[in-house]
Amino acid sequence: MLNLFNRAAVFTSVGAVGLMVLTACGGVGGNDDTDKGGGKDEVASLNSPSAGGTSTSTSASAGPDAGRPQIRLDSTNEEVNRMYEAWQACLKEHGAAEKYKRKPNDPAVLACKGKQPLDPPELDPAKNPDYADDVREMVKCMKGHGIKALVYEGSWALETGNEMNRPHYDEYELQCQVKAFGEDE
Template identity: 80%
Template structure:
């Protein structure tokens, strides 16, 4: 079931809102600061503001967040999400699917929320539409019923994820279709 969390994250980043096939779950573990003596918070620089106070010098709100690579395995992705979910739980997060962006637990754990691969973001990938079509063709070449859906790739049914070697083929096709070294 942890592998489904990766697919949910990837498909969400691809914008497959029409795919309500996937669910997510998480445990504890990953690349958190638990064993390192850190408090898990992300440091930011401050500079004096014009009014004498201080202003944040961080230009990138995503700086320091863990980055999922295009070739990350399900296990690697699960570890990153496990660390984020553990942080949310430690900060008193309510039900996992009803959090609001300004929820204190979400704000406290923003630095641990994994970033999806930039190649899967249509606003950052000028070849996104072509890559989606290539992803679908690659999945079909492995006997997996995939399609282009509202400009994104999707599976015809959730049963496709139960095919032998699905995870392997999905990762292979994703790297082939969206990778820079095509």
């Protein structure tokens, strides 16, 4: 079975474990921090919410996500890391268990829900009617930079996690993400 990692989960894991195969997945646009196993023939799915600012909404009537930090398509890895570090710090302050064992109704998870970053809406197939075309454009752009990417299960993925070690990977991923998901044609 293929691993699908949430990029945000990887950013969080990198701080604790070091460099590891990344991404944003479980499903694009999700904030699932679970690791679903791994193997040598697996594809690292890259749901790249490489993001930027922490634009937040202050309207209480805006819904359950109001006030949460919003990752943007052009957010840098450092910006995304800061958002997730703030959320992780909150969880730790509230006594959360190790991240892969958290349950959605865990009191710490509930207490820190307002600090959990939101992925860019452009990376959510339910909110982006051009998502499939954007995924194909993302793969094309990454391949144009010599990065072995492919369309996999409705999202984009790397052929191997080693692709992330290529020079300028983060820069190319961010450029391609903005180009593929951010530009209207």
